[in-house]
Amino acid sequence: MSETTVSASTELDDRTDLYPDGDPETAALPPAGSARAWWWRELRPLLLRVHFYAGLFVGPFLLVAALTGLLYTTTPQLEQLVHHDQLHVPVPASGGAATALPLSQQVSAAVAALPEGKVTAIRPAGTPDGTTRVVFAAPGVPEDYSRTVFLDPYTAQVRGILTTYGEWLPVRAWFDELHRTLHLGAVGRVYTELAASWLWVLTLSGLAIWVARRRRVRALRHTLAPRLRGAGRGRVRSWHGSVGLWAAVGLLFLSATGLTWSQFAGTNVDTLRAALHWSSPSVHTTLPAPLGLPGAPATPPASGTSLSPAELATTAERVLAAARARGLGDPVQITPASKPGRAWVVAQTQRSWPEKQDSVAVDPATGTVVDQLRFAEWPLAAKLARWGVDAHMGLLFGLASQIALAGLALGLICMIIWGYRMWWLRRPTRSGGTVGPAGGGPSGGRLTAGGPAVGPPGGTRRPGFGAVAMVGAVAIGVGVFLPVFGASLLVFLLVDALRQGRERVVAG
Amino acid sequence: MISSIPLSVVLTVLFTGTGLYSLLRWASLRTGAASHHGDQVAELSHLVMSLAMVGMVWAYGGPAAATLQLVAFGGFSCYFLARLVRSRSGGPAGCPAPGFHLLMAASMVWMVAAMPLLMAGLAIGSGGGGMVMDGHVMGGDEGASGPVVTETPGWALALTVLFCVGLLVGAGYWARQLRPARASGADLSGVQLGNKRPAEGAENLPAVEFGNRRPVADAENLPAVEFGNEEPVGGRTATATAAPAPARGRVLAALTPRADATCHLAMSLGMAAMFLVML
Numbered sequence: 001m002s003e004t005t006v007s008a009s010t011e012l013d014d015r016t017d018l019y020p021d022g023d024p025e026t027a028a029l030p031p032a033g034s035a036r037a038w039w040w041r042e043l044r045p046l047l048l049r050v051h052f053y054a055g056l057f058v059g060p061f062l063l064v065a066a067l068t069g070l071l072y073t074t075t076p077q078l079e080q081l082v083h084h085d086q087l088h089v090p091v092p093a094s095g096g097a098a099t100a101l102p103l104s105q106q107v108s109a110a111v112a113a114l115p116e117g118k119v120t121a122i123r124p125a126g127t128p129d130g131t132t133r134v135v136f137a138a139p140g141v142p143e144d145y146s147r148t149v150f151l152d153p154y155t156a157q158v159r160g161i162l163t164t165y166g167e168w169l170p171v172r173a174w175f176d177e178l179h180r181t182l183h184l185g186a187v188g189r190v191y192t193e194l195a196a197s198w199l200w201v202l203t204l205s206g207l208a209i210w211v212a213r214r215r216r217v218r219a220l221r222h223t224l225a226p227r228l229r230g231a232g233r234g235r236v237r238s239w240h241g242s243v244g245l246w247a248a249v250g251l252l253f254l255s256a257t258g259l260t261w262s263q264f265a266g267t268n269v270d271t272l273r274a275a276l277h278w279s280s281p282s283v284h285t286t287l288p289a290p291l292g293l294p295g296a297p298a299t300p301p302a303s304g305t306s307l308s309p310a311e312l313a314t315t316a317e318r319v320l321a322a323a324r325a326r327g328l329g330d331p332v333q334i335t336p337a338s339k340p341g342r343a344w345v346v347a348q349t350q351r352s353w354p355e356k357q358d359s360v361a362v363d364p365a366t367g368t369v370v371d372q373l374r375f376a377e378w379p380l381a382a383k384l385a386r387w388g389v390d391a392h393m394g395l396l397f398g399l400a401s402q403i404a405l406a407g408l409a410l411g412l413i414c415m416i417i418w419g420y421r422m423w424w425l426r427r428p429t430r431s432g433g434t435v436g437p438a439g440g441g442p443s444g445g446r447l448t449a450g451g452p453a454v455g456p457p458g459g460t461r462r463p464g465f466g467a468v469a470m471v472g473a474v475a476i477g478v479g480v481f482l483p484v485f486g487a488s489l490l491v492f493l494l495v496d497a498l499r500q501g502r503e504r505v506v507a508g
Numbered sequence: 509m510i511s512s513i514p515l516s517v518v519l520t521v522l523f524t525g526t527g528l529y530s531l532l533r534w535a536s537l538r539t540g541a542a543s544h545h546g547d548q549v550a551e552l553s554h555l556v557m558s559l560a561m562v563g564m565v566w567a568y569g570g571p572a573a574a575t576l577q578l579v580a581f582g583g584f585s586c587y588f589l590a591r592l593v594r595s596r597s598g599g600p601a602g603c604p605a606p607g608f609h610l611l612m613a614a615s616m617v618w619m620v621a622a623m624p625l626l627m628a629g630l631a632i633g634s635g636g637g638g639m640v641m642d643g644h645v646m647g648g649d650e651g652a653s654g655p656v657v658t659e660t661p662g663w664a665l666a667l668t669v670l671f672c673v674g675l676l677v678g679a680g681y682w683a684r685q686l687r688p689a690r691a692s693g694a695d696l697s698g699v700q701l702g703n704k705r706p707a708e709g710a711e712n713l714p715a716v717e718f719g720n721r722r723p724v725a726d727a728e729n730l731p732a733v734e735f736g737n738e739e740p741v742g743g744r745t746a747t748a749t750a751a752p753a754p755a756r757g758r759v760l761a762a763l764t765p766r767a768d769a770t771c772h773l774a775m776s777l778g779m780a781a782m783f784l785v786m787l
Binding site: 464472483487501 | 527532534538540541547548549555556559570572576580583759
C-alpha cells in the first residue's frame with residue numbers, strides 16, 4: 001500500500017480530511033532548524049496523543065463530574081425551595097424590631113426535642129426571618145452527618161429535625177455527595193480524584209495544541225471564536241477548541257480546588273500547605289491553668305458534652321455574648337469544647353463576599369475571650385484557599401458564582417461530547433477509511449491513498465525521544481504528588497506497551 | 509524509615525539513577541529511538557520499582573500506597589511469569605531475562621507485604637505512628653491497639669533470606685554480563701536468568717544491532733543518533749555513525765546493553781541491601 005502524504009496550505013483549512021491528523025497545521029510548521037521547530041515537532045505529537053487518549057478514557061468521569069456539578073449549582077435555590085419551612089420563619093409584626101428569645105431558651109427547647117443527642121454546634125439565626133440551628137451528634141446518623149434541630153427564634157418552636165451534612169440540608173447534602181462520591185463512599189471519591197487529576201492535563205495540552213495551531217495559521221478569529229459555517233470534524237474541532245480556550249482558566253481552577261478535597265492528592269496538598277505554613281489558622285482553645293486567684297475555678301471547665309442541658313444553654317449564651325462584645329456579627333457558629341479544659345469557639349460563617357471568618361475562643365466558665373483570630377490576619381495563601389473552596393462551591397459571589405460554574409459545567413459537557421464526536425468521525429472503522437499503522441507503527445495514522453486520515457491524532461509523527469523523556473520525568477513528579485493520576489497513567493502506559501508488543505509480534 | 513542517613517542517601521541516589529535510566533530506556537523504546545531490543549513493560553516495572561524503593565527508604569506513602577504497590581508488583585509478577593512460561597515453551601519471551609524480572613517483582617511484593625513482620629525487631633511501640641516504615645505498615649493507627657510484634661517469625665526471616673540470596677545471584681549474573689568478553693548485546697537482550705538461549709531467537713530480534721542500518725520507524729523524524737559502542741555485539745562489530753552527536757544522541761548512545769546490565773546489577777544489590785537493612 002503506497003502512502004501519499006498530502007501537502008497542505010493554510011487556504012485549505014476547511015479541507016481537514018486532507019491532512020494528516022486532520023490538522024492543516026502539520027504543513028504549517030515553522031521552518032525546520034529553528035529551535036522552536038525542534039522542540040515543538042517533538043512535543044506536539046505527544047501532546048496530541050495525550051490529549052486524545054486521556055480525553056477518550058477520562059471523558060466519562062469528567063462528564064459525570066460536570067453533570068453532577070451542574071446539578072449542584074442549582075442546590076442553593078433548591079434548598080430554599082424544599083426546606084423553606086426549616087429555614088424561614090414569619091417575623092412577628094410588632095411595633096419595633098422583633099426580638100428573639102434568649103439563646104439559652106432556644107437551646108433548651110432543642111435539647112428537649114432531641115434528648116438522645118449531644119450538642120456539637122449552635123447557629124443562632126443570622127437574619128430576621130431565619131431559624132436557629134442546634135446541631136447534634138446522634139446515634140444512627142451516618143459518619144460525617146449530624147441531626148439538626150431548626151427552631152423559631154421568636155417562639156422556640158421546633159420547625160423541623162433534619163439529618164445534615166455540615167451546614168447543608170438534606171437536598172444539598174444529597175447532591176453534594178453525588179458530586180463527590182456518586183454515593184459510593186470512599187471508592188466513589190476516586191472518580192472525582194481521577195477527573196480532577198486529568199482535567200488540568202487535558203486543559204493544558206488542549207490549550208497548547210489549539211493556541212500553537214492557530215497562531216501558526218494566523219487566524220486569531222478562528223482561535224477565539226468557533227466556526228459557524230462548514231461541516232464535519234473541522235467545525236466540531238473549532239467549537240471544541242474555542243470553548244476550551246475560553247473555559248481554560250475556569251477548568252484549571254476547578255481542577256486545582258477539586259484536588260484539595262480529594263482522598264489521596266488532598267492529603268499531599270494538606271501536607272504541603274502545612275509545610276509551607278499555608279494551612280487555615282485557627283484560634284487556640286487551650287485554657288490557661290488556674291492561677292489560684294480568688295474567683296478562679298478550682299477545676300477546669302467541663303466539656304460541652306458533659307454539661308447539663310441547662311448549663312449548656314446558659315454557657316452558650318454567655319459565650320455568644322462575649323463574642324458579640326468582640327465584634328463578631330452574624331452569621332456565627334458556636335462550638336462547645338470537645339473536652340474539659342478547652343475553650344468554646346465562636347466563628348463567623350459567612351462564605352460569600354465579603355467573607356466573614358473571624359473567630360474567638362471563649363472560656364465557658366467566665367466568658368473571657370482567651371484568643372481571637374481575624375480573617376484579615378490569615379496568611380494570603382490560606383485566604384486564597386478559603387476563597388478558592390468557596391468559589392468552587394458557588395458560594396463566593398452568590399448567584400454570579402452559580403451561573404459561572406453552571407457555564408463551565410455546560411462548556412465541559414459540550415467539549416466532551418464534541419471530543420467524542422470528533423473521535424467518531426475519524427474512527428478507524430469508518431466507511432471508506434483506510435486503517436494505517438497505529439500509533440506505534442512507523443507512520444501510524446498517516447493519511448493514505450485509500451481514504452481519509454485515521455488513527456489517533458498525532459499518529460502521523462512519532463513523539464521525540466527528548467519530549468517523551470522530559471514529559472515522563474514531569475509525569476513522575478506529578479504522579480507521586482497526585483497518586484490517582486500516577487496510577488492511571490501507569491495503567492495507560494502498560495496497556496499501550498502491551499498493545500505495541502502484540503503488534504510487534506504480529507508484524508514480526 | 510532507615511535510621512542511617514548516609515545509607516538512605518546512598519540508596520536514594522542508587523534508585524534515582526536506576527529510575528532515571530529506566531525512564532530513558534522506556535522513552536527510547538516508546539519512540540522507536542532505541543538501538544536495541546527491549547520490553548517497555550519491563551522498563552516501566554523498573555521505573556515503578558525504583559520509585560517504590562525511594563519511597564520505602566524515606567517512608568513516604570501510606571496504606572493506600574502499599575496496596576497500590578502490591579497490586580502493581582503482583583501484576584508485574586504475573587506478566588513476567590507469563591513471559592517466562594512462554595519462553596520455556598519455546599515461544600518468544602518478548603522480555604529480556606524474564607526469570608530475573610519475576611524475581612525482582614516478587615521481591616517487591618514480599619518487601620511491601622511482609623514489612624510489618626520484617627520490621628518487627630525495629631518496632632517503636634504502639635504510639636499510633638506505626639512502625640519504623642509507617643508508610644508501608646499495614647494497619648498504621650489501627651495497629652496501635654493490636655499486639656505489637658517484637659520478633660520476626662522464622663519463616664518470614666527464611667523467606668527474606670531466600671529472596672536476598674536470589675537477588676545476589678541475579679546481581680552476580682549481571683556482573684558476569686559486564687565482563688567485556690561476554691558483553692554481547694544478543695545475550696543481554698535475549699537471555700533469561702539461568703537460560704542463555706535467546707528468548708526470541710535472533711530472527712525475532714529486529715533491532716539487536718548497533719550502528720543500526722534498519723530503517724527505524726519514521727526515520728526522517730528521528731534525531732541523528734550516534735551509537736558509540738565499539739563492543740562486539742551479537743557477533744557483529746558495532747559501528748559508529750558519522751553524524752554529529754547532539755545531547756539526546758549522546759543520551760541514546762549511553763543506553764547500551766552494558767548500561768542495562770549495570771542498572772540491573774544496581775537494582776539487585778540495592779534491593780538486597782534493603783532486605784538486609786530490614787532484617
